[in-house]
Amino acid sequence: MPSAQIPWRGPGADRPDLPHPPGSMPLRSAGQNRKCWRYVGLFDEQLMLCAARAEVGPMAQSFWVLFDRGSGRQLAHTALRPGSREVTMDGPALEIDGRGLRASLRLGECEPVESICPSGSGWSWTRKRAGVPIEGTVEIPGRRWQVSARGIDDESAGYHQRHTSWRWSAGVGRSATGQALAWNLVEGVNDPAENSERGIWVDGDPSEPPPVRFDGDREGIELGDGERLEFSAESAHARDDNYLLFRSRYRHSFGSFTGSLRGHELAQGLGVMERHDAVW
Template sequence: MSDLARLPVRGQPPGLVVPPARMAAWRDGRPLKRWRYVGLYGEDVMLCAARVRIGPLAQAFWATWDRSRLAGATTFRPGRVDLADGVLRAGTVDLRWSADGEAVEVTSRHGRSYIWTRKQPLHAEGTVDGRPVALRGLLDDSAGYHARATSWRWCAGVGETPGGAALAWNLVDGVHDAPTASERTVWVDGAARELPPTAFAADLSEVRGAGGALLRFGEEARRERSEHLGLVTSDYAQPFGTFSGSLAADVVVARGWGVMERHDVRW
């Protein structure tokens, strides 16, 4: 059995190179793509920042939403966004972050090759626009040899149950979305649990899951960007907002904050 035939795997994949090891620049005719995304969400402010590399092309962005004003920037000089381990410095954001739950690592087939991701809840403290903040959120480290045409719908957020348990979640359709050994995860007080397949509304207003689970989303502000960079074209939308409903029959979201995302890309 080939290494690819063993996929998907939730955990370390046998026989395949994934971070922190250095991945080859090309495999199976596809260039390496990799990114680090940090999203932090709360009642008073939500924010995100990322550094992305598609083959030789590098980009970075950051955004903040303080429930009244959306700010941020996209740059092709990624050094302006610092996402070293435990750090987030970008624009008006200066934070220190640390793990706030179990890490979940998944490797999946994609097109002719494979892709990898690692998701983990975070806690961060520092300042945004000079104001002290304490936020929870999610770290997304991803890399792989994605197919030329890739499309996904994604949802990440934090919140709490009616009983006060801390929640974080990561839902997806389009990548790492096999019926089992997927990246779909809910963390309850930091403990990770895989969720069944989900279906996203076309307008990103809700996510439906097994057993009647329904996570409703109230959009407040939206990041959008369309790009045509030679062989790379990208159409991207990521609204910030609030959540309510359920992630599973036994996981009710009393209050929640985070993002939905739609990304259609040729790379």
């Protein structure tokens, strides 16, 4: 059963005594399979790129999506092979060696938001870094980019309830007066009224906004303080998996955002909108 210490938000003192990274986590606990993943997204005027590795119990997969904003071309691949090295993540280093894409990227420093929240009979841990600097090279046939951009680093693990459905958005931008803005907003997981994973970063300093509401498939987000983000999709990636015991319906879009965050009007904003419904 979840600890009375959660929901908890950090980094900080009074960390709950529950298995979570970087410590070891058993394959099952609280009657649920262990789920863990890491997702890195890079949002730049020229291109947007994400890569992830995920495990549900004994099953594992990795995927990447690249969107060339100049040409409107999207490339994507999912690897289901056990032990696949197509996407590797080791601390600040991200390497992609896939058919049609090679990338060598390094993540910089960024103040994180960390939370542990109840999820049915289990719990979920996450650490988010929105606005994290990302530098390196990205190459596809006939095109090579040297990138210096910002993005999102999402590390998550836990014993989420059997059926979990959530909406998520992360992105980066600049205000009309020059502040660096970034966000991590969610509905459906790690989203209590307080001590959630929600975060808005202004010049690198994160704070927790009130609960948010996503509307439509890829249309926008109502923030609890009366502000709103509007989303304009530029690409779409979808995957439906049914492995009998495990099922997943995943929708992912890169695009641009307008609106305001913490009283700061977005002069430009880029990022991702995601919808995931999983029985796992």
